Amino acid sequence: MSRFCFICNKPLSKSEIVTVNLGMKTLINASIERGDEFTDYLKDQKSVKVHVECRKNYTRKSTIAAVKRKREEKQASASKVSPPRARTRLSESAFCLKSCCLFCGDQLNEEYEKKRAKKYRRRICKVSTLTFKESVLKVAQSRSDDTAKIVVARIGFEHDLVAAETRYHNDCYISFLKPTNGGKVGRPLDEALNLAMEKIFTYIENSNDDQFTLEELKNVCKNSNIDNRTIKRRLKLNYGDKVIITEKPGKSTLICLIDNHRDTLNQSRSEKQKSNGQEERFKILEDAAPIVGEDIQSVIINNSHYTPPGRIFENINGHILESQVYFIIKKTINGSI
Ligand SMILES: [Zn+2]
Ligand SMILES: [Zn+2]
Known part of the structure; x- marks a missing residue:
């Protein structure tokens, strides 16, 4: 479990903390509504430790509404060139991203799902990050089957999936992520990721260095399926403001642990x-x-x-x-x- 509160990025030792188990869903929903980068991370976790105050603020309806308003204002000013209405009409004529599941193409009906027995109920999700499209395209490329082609065709012309209010069945998304050779990927992928990150953390903590390149860390975990973004996010969540990630175009990404050296020194000194x-x-x-x-x-x-x-x-x-x-x-x- 992370030693840092993912919300404020500060160590969990400071001020009152809480372990969220049953409330994970609320956190995930808050993250989706906020459209921040924590949704995937939270979906990976069974529980998280956060500051009591941070959690209150993170899930407070009025705060979320303010964040949403800000985002919408930003999007509105960014899409002045092509008004949202025109773009929606264009995608509706081909495929309605808002009313049909991006992956299976079926009509999405939240009311209907609510009436169904809990175990048959399908979760309907809304695309909330701009990187969603990129990652779907990447998966589609590795699948290169008919489903992948259809999905690519559906989102190919849509620049902004968030603005188009793209929705999908969560189970469809999960099965889309599975490789077509039939192997199970949902949980095992998470476990592989956790394992790989554990290896990286151990490597960093046992090293006398406090500076690493991203390639070096990737070599440590020997898992080429993990993308750079995930590694960087996990590093941030684990080390909080103790880690500085420097990226320069054309150069390798540098990861610096500020306190690593001092901590190690203190330890060996004691x-x-x-x-x-x-x-x-x-x-x-x-x-x-x-x-x-x-x-x-x-x-x-x-x-x-x-x-x-x-x-x-x-x-x-x-x-x-x-x-x-x-x-x-x-x-x-x-x-x-
Ligand atoms: Zn916090
Ligand atoms: Zn579906």
Whole structure:
């Protein structure tokens, strides 16, 4: 799970946080309505951690409405050259992106879906990102079957799928994403992505470097199916404002971890401190050893006769050296060492 709140991009350690499980749908809907780039990410997750305040703000109806209004104003000013009405009429004459599913071509009927039993109900989605068309075209290219050709024909002349209010069945979209060789792709693709990203994160966190190229990271995960955009988005979600992604046309994309180095340094430093404590203890013992040893060697022992076994414990303290008593009794028992 991400260590950063995807909404504000700040670490989750700051201020109150909440784990969203059942509310995922609300977040996804908010993302779709906002038309931001988090929809795909949220659909991948079973739960997310976010700040309580961020979630409230993100799903608040009035805030969403404001975002939508802003977007519509932007779109209106961008499409002055060809008024929306003319474009809608043009697409309606061929295929109605708004009322028919982009993928299967069937009429979309939300009222009808609502009346159906829950398990048969089909989710109807609206295209909310400008990159949707690009990714559909990419999938179509890799499929190159009849379905793909039809879909390409439907969206080929539509410049802006968001403005055309393009809609589709979610299950149709999911099966469109599946490769035509029949392999299951829905969940497994997500898992492959998660696995690949885990590899990348581990690589970054174990590296002494704090700068990587996108190609380098792609080589690490050995999964060529993951596009650059997804990697960059996941990096941002995982590292938040600790990661800086620099892109220059014609040059390789650079990924910089700002705090990576410092964190690693701190970590190795604290490890050193731990071992320092141990080292110091041995050093004291080592320093004391020659003194005690010297005293032991300096004792003159009368070896012309042996103490009879019965008298061995007589005057026992007299045989112990002053330094030994000091070292053992005073230092160890009083707890100085
Ligand atoms: Zn937040
Ligand atoms: Zn459909």
